[in-house]
Structures are given as structure tokens and as C-alpha cells.
Amino acid sequence: MLLEVKGLEVRYGGIRAVKGIDLAVDTGELVCLIGANGAGKSSTLRAICGLNPARAGSVRYAGLDVASVPVYELPRKGLVMVPEGRGIFPQLTVEENLAMGAFACADADVPRDIERQYGTFPRLKERRTQTAGTLSGGEQQMLAIARALMARPKLLLLDEPSMGLAPLLVAKIFEIVREIAAQGVTILLVEQNARLALEIAGRGYVMESGAITLADEAANLLADPKVREAYLGEGAG
């Protein structure tokens, strides 16, 4: 297993946001974690890359205990996150944002990698000298993903990449995520848009008020009546 989460618990003050969950992602998989707003998905993701300290349980990435590694060392080991709300640097140019993505891999051929991202995201090339804050929401999300790819991730954590985007853009972002997975990057995708997430994922976990309630092949979850009712907006009948 590339990523193994065991009994993970996250608390904010007295509130248990994540109540001892198990989760695993194998090399080459695209796994999604779906659930309603406030179910604890983002907290889980933030705990995986060390932004939220885990109260209990363990997160092992490539055999490494994440708690024992400072956050800034993780991208050097191939664990990269696209945070919720994109987290681009608004006053840096598009190109500087991309260069920041490669900060962890000093040996990388940064200009060549940037050109590769421009190949995937031609819109970013058009706007390379603009400050990132002037981009539209969709462009910012593309920039956030491209920047993460600059770090040459082994495991990419995506936190709600579709949030706040128009439906057409959402479809495009999911297409990009699928392509990245096809190129061999392992992905853990957190999404509220359960249908699209399950359509591109191999496996999925359903999270509800801090606990994982279902874990199965994505196709099975898509067919599951409970999932259909709660997350795909279909009536039980």
C-alpha cells in the first residue's frame, strides 16, 4: 500500500471531526472519498499531509510515518496536495506559481516541466506573465493542479477540485484528473460531486459525520441504493 491510514482521529477543540477511520490507497489507484459538507473529508486529507495533527491513529505513506516528517519534506517524497480553495499565490505570476510547485525538486528541469504543463493547460501559457489572482476560478484550479504536478507527485491529494466551478469546467477538471491518473499518478480525490468522482475512480469511500460508512468498488457504490439516494440525488424508488 502506498498510503495506509489506520484509526485516524482529528479533533478541533472538543469536536471529533474524524472519528478513527481506516483508509488505504495502492500504487496506481484513483480512489475517491465522498461525503456531504462537514463529513470530515478535508480534515482527513489535511491530516494525511500533516497540516492537522492526528489525535490518534497513524498515517503511513510509502512506509513512512507522516507524523514524524515535517510538512515541507513530504513533497520531496512525492506526496503532494492541491488544497481546498486552490491555494494559489495570487500575487505571483502563473509561471512563478508553477516554479513554486517544483520547489521541492531542485534537481528537476523546471523550464521543461513548465512547458509540459503548458502543453496540458494551454490557457495557462496564454496567461503565464499574469498574476495568478487575475485568473478565473477554473483557470486557478488548473493552475493549482499544474503546480502540484510540477512536484512530480507519486501520490496526489485533491481536495474538492470542482468546488465553485461551472458545470462545463467541472467536467473538464475531472477529465484532467482522469488523464493524470492514466499517466500513472496515484490519486486520492475528495469530492462532494459524488457522481463524477465515482465515475472516474476505481474505488471509493463514503464518509459521514467523521466516520467511513461504506467502502467499495466505485461501480458498486454508483449502483448502491443508499448512495444513490443520499449522494446522487435520486429518490429511493
Next chain:
Amino acid sequence: MDIFLQQVINGLTLGSVYAIVALGYTMVYGIIQLINFAHGEVVMIGAMVAFTVITVLAGGGMPPLVVVLIGTACAVPVCVLVGYSMERLAYRPLRRAPRLAPLITAIGVSIILQHLAMLVWSRNVLAFPQIIRTEIYELAGAAITNVQIAILAICMLMMLGLALLVYRTRLGTAMRATAQNPQVAGLMGVDINRVIAATFVIGAALGAVAGVMVGTYYGVAQYTMGSLLGLKAFSAAVLGGIGNIPGAMVGGLLLGVVEALGAGYIGDFTDLCKVAGVSDWLTERCAADPHFILFGSNYQDVFAFVVLILVLVLRPSGLLGERVGERA
């Protein structure tokens, strides 16, 4: 002699020093939103260390320029150490504390440094050895000294160097990224503690050089000199837009010029004899002495703070500052 041009030259000289000190405030504010009130004290320590070194070496027969360079070369590492230590010992433990805590700590650090300096260098005004012989050149009807030229040139070079560092290097990009979103910068592999420490160190090194220049220019140094200089530089940073690096440069130069012009002309503007006709008493008084100046050039220090108040009232984000919105 052209008074106006003369005051502009004097103002730019002093203003470029303000700009260098203001950079120390603005860089630290930009990255951790802390107004490091102890920065003025770093400048003072730079001046004091240089004073000691230059005094010791002054009679030794070395060329004066070399002596001043050695003085600066000693002041910089001492200030760097002071800057690094205050971040490491005083501010880093408070990184997650409410913002008032580091602010009050900064005032405390300032008081501690000032009194340590008093213990080492006494409370007296020290005569900064004037070993560089002043030469005066004429420039379009005004006078400019070799010291002024050197100060202007060194400040411009340091500003250029800093701009290159911040806008053209990996460390600089990491600094700007950390200023905008420290958490995400960490996710990109930036050790933000090192970047923040680097910011303090760079600011302190600039401050050290500024201290030597102030000492050389005024010819005096005292353990309290950092307070007023620091407050003025802070005003300059606010004038330019605190957190904004080009803003600190512009704000410093502008403040220096405003101060010099203000000091140069305030006497003329507040000379009551210009309106001598309004009362008999005044007419008599002015017949005896043709000037009755209400505020003289000793009010020079007021201008920086008048500017500070005006900026805070009229344009709180400063000349080049942007409105600070939500973090992305």
C-alpha cells in the same frame, strides 16, 4: 545657493537610509504580519558596533575608507545574529499566538536591546569618529558631499540587490509565496521557518549598514538613536504601503524629502512678520527683529509623524499598498 535643490539632496540622502531601514520593517510585516518594533534597535546596534571598531582602528594608520569598511563588516554579522536570535527566541514561539502577543514582545525586545546597548556603550552621546574627510562638490547651485554621494550610491545598490533577490531568485519567490500563503508554501516544500528567519537576517543586515551610514552622516551615536529612526522608517513603510517592498523604497525617499523640505521651509512659512500688519504689537516686534518664527527647523522630526497620520487617515493601505483582502 538653491535652497530647494539643496533640501532635496539632503532629503534624498536621509530618505535612502529611511528606505533601507523601512525595508526591514516591511519585509517582516509582509511575511508574518508583525511590526518588529525592535528593528530600530538593530540599526542602533549596527551604528554602535561600527563606532567601537572605527574608534579602535582610527589611529592605526589604515586608510579611512578601509576602517569604515571593517567597521561595517563587523556590524553586519552582529546585527544578523541579533536579528536571527530575536526571531528564534522571541517571535517564533509566538507564531500561533494572537497578534497582540508578538507585537508587545517586539516592544519588549526593543527595550531589552536598548538597555543592553546602554550597559555596553554608556548613556552618553558618542562622537562618531569623522575619519572620512568631507569633500564638497557643487551641483547646479547646491552642495553635495562625498559622504552623501556614498550613502545614496550604497543605498541604491542595496535596494537593487534586494529587488533582484526578492524578484529573481528561488529564495525570493519562496519568501513572496510564504508571505501570501504560508501553509500552501509549506505544502510546496518550503521550510517556512527558514524563510522567515532569512527575512529577519536580510532585514538586520540592511539595518546594520544603515546604522553605520547614520552614524557617519550625523557624526553621533547614542543607545536611544534607534527609537526615532525606527519610528520614522516605520512611517516610511506605512507611507509606501506596509508589506510592500517597492513601497518601502518609495516611502523612505519621499519621507526624507518631505522632512528636509519641511525643515527647510517651515521657518519661512511660520514667520509672523510676513503678516506684521495685523496688529500693532506685531508691527513693533517685527521692526525690532525682522523675523518672528513660530516653528523653526527643530520641528523637523514632526513631519514624519504628520505624514504617518495623514496616510493613516487618507490612504491607510499606503501609496503602493493594495487593499489586503482575504487570503486565497
